[in-house]
Amino acid sequence: MDAVTYPDKSVTEFINSNMIPVRVRxxxxxxxxxxxxxxxxxxxxxxxxxxxxxxxxxxxxxxxxIPSLMLGIGKAHLERGEFSQAIPRFEMLVSKYAxxxxxxxxxxxxxxxxxxxxxxxxxxxxAYDQLAAKYPKSEWTKRxxxxxxxx
Amino acid sequence: MKKLLVLTALTVFxxxxxxxxxxxxxxxxxxxxxxxxxFGTALKRAKSExxxxxxxxxxxx
Numbered sequence: 041m042d043a044v045t046y047p048d049k050s051v052t053e054f055i056n057s058n059m060i061p062v063r064v065r066x067x068x069x070x071x072x073x074x075x076x077x078x079x080x081x082x083x084x085x086x087x088x089x090x091x092x093x094x095x096x097x098x099x100x101x102x103x104x105x106i107p108s109l110m111l112g113i114g115k116a117h118l119e120r121g122e123f124s125q126a127i128p129r130f131e132m133l134v135s136k137y138a139x140x141x142x143x144x145x146x147x148x149x150x151x152x153x154x155x156x157x158x159x160x161x162x163x164x165x166x167a168y169d170q171l172a173a174k175y176p177k178s179e180w181t182k183r184x185x186x187x188x189x190x191x
Numbered sequence: 192m193k194k195l196l197v198l199t200a201l202t203v204f205x206x207x208x209x210x211x212x213x214x215x216x217x218x219x220x221x222x223x224x225x226x227x228x229x230f231g232t233a234l235k236r237a238k239s240e241x242x243x244x245x246x247x248x249x250x251x252x
Binding site (some may be wrong): 064 | 195222223224225226227228229230233234236237238240241242243244245246247250251252
């Protein structure tokens with residue numbers, strides 16, 4: 041991460057502008073025990089109350105780390121019911137980083153966030169349709185498969 | 192008088208170079224991730240700035 045990803049200008053700008061970055065050793069007490077860290081790098085997004093909302097383990101290239109962090113930020117806002125802040129994060133990830141590993145999960149949570157903010161089931165169906173079309177083999181497509189029955 | 196003018200021009204020239212170098216150094220400094228190491232401080236800032244925390248556990252070895 042130190043050799044490739046963190047020196048990347050787009051990564052630096054994204055993190056400094058959108059998040060509060062904290063870096064600690066993997067043997068830090070009590071944090072490593074509190075967060076049950078077993079392998080590094082463990083990259084965790086916490087919401088503003090310190091609750092974990094997203095985690096990845098292992099190296100991530102810049103083009104994967106930024107969408108992963110976007111996903112974490114979106115999930116942090118979604119869990120707090122802040123739909124107006126969550127939805128644009130998911131939308132931007134889906135449009136700008138469609139080929140990233142985080143994109144299918146973002147499509148799923150975009151549908152969830154839109155449904156929760158409007159109570160319109162059509163958004164869940166739309167999420168499934170998009171997942172089935174773009175990411176047919178994704179785990180998130182399977183998880184969204186019940187939404188295919190929505191009329 | 193001519194020498195004074197030349198001296199003044201040179202002083203201004205070198206001062207502007209030094210300012211430019213300083214400005215560039217400052218840019219490079221802020222182009223790094225602004226890591227915190229204290230979780231309590233991060234939590235306070237996360238709440239006050241309404242931003243999520245990015246927590247990186249790294250292996251120093």
